[in-house]
Amino acid sequence: MRIFPHIHTMKHKHLLPILLxxxxxxxxxxxxxxxLRLDSLFWEAYNRCDVPLMMSLFTEDIEFYHDKGGPxxxxxxxxxxxxxxxxxxxxxxxxxxxxxxxxxxxxMYNQGVEYGTVLSGEHVFYIILNGxxxxxxxxxxxxxxxxxxxxxxxxxxxxxxxxxxxxx
Numbered sequence: 001m002r003i004f005p006h007i008h009t010m011k012h013k014h015l016l017p018i019l020l021x022x023x024x025x026x027x028x029x030x031x032x033x034x035x036l037r038l039d040s041l042f043w044e045a046y047n048r049c050d051v052p053l054m055m056s057l058f059t060e061d062i063e064f065y066h067d068k069g070g071p072x073x074x075x076x077x078x079x080x081x082x083x084x085x086x087x088x089x090x091x092x093x094x095x096x097x098x099x100x101x102x103x104x105x106x107x108m109y110n111q112g113v114e115y116g117t118v119l120s121g122e123h124v125f126y127i128i129l130n131g132x133x134x135x136x137x138x139x140x141x142x143x144x145x146x147x148x149x150x151x152x153x154x155x156x157x158x159x160x161x162x163x164x165x166x167x168x
Contacts, residue, residue: 032105035117035146035153042155047095049087055079059147059156067161095126095134108145117146117153124166136166 038057045053055075064072064081072078086094103121107114120143126134145157 031107031114031117031148031153035105035119036103038146038153039119039144043096043098047093049093051079051082051087054082057155059149059154062156062158064158065160068163091130093128095128096123097126098123115148119144119146139164139166
């Protein structure tokens, strides 16, 4: 059985590359949507300091590069850093929000097969002290590499940079 049975005459063979491109594009869009869904799930967990859920979205060989705090390599070191730092004080929380319109998705291919996705954009952070009113604090850029693994899409490389005061 042919996938495209109507493409068997010479006059329609020129459509095959277009149909293959369309199929690849639709597959990439599905993957993009899945990566965006998982990214959203990660940041929801981040905002709640749900460390187990956050860590479940990383590869074991995670590499996290921060322009102010330096590199953190490996899931164990990264988990400890989050538990002791970001989520170490229940009276201090950060809330992250992506800046609308800045988040971009770039599929990565190897011989026509998508193996990863680059997600980049800008975000702002709010400080929340003792459960009080969030205070707009900082602005930064991010570039994350999501890798397709046997266990699904996982973040494997994170660049967090250009940190500065929030732009109002």
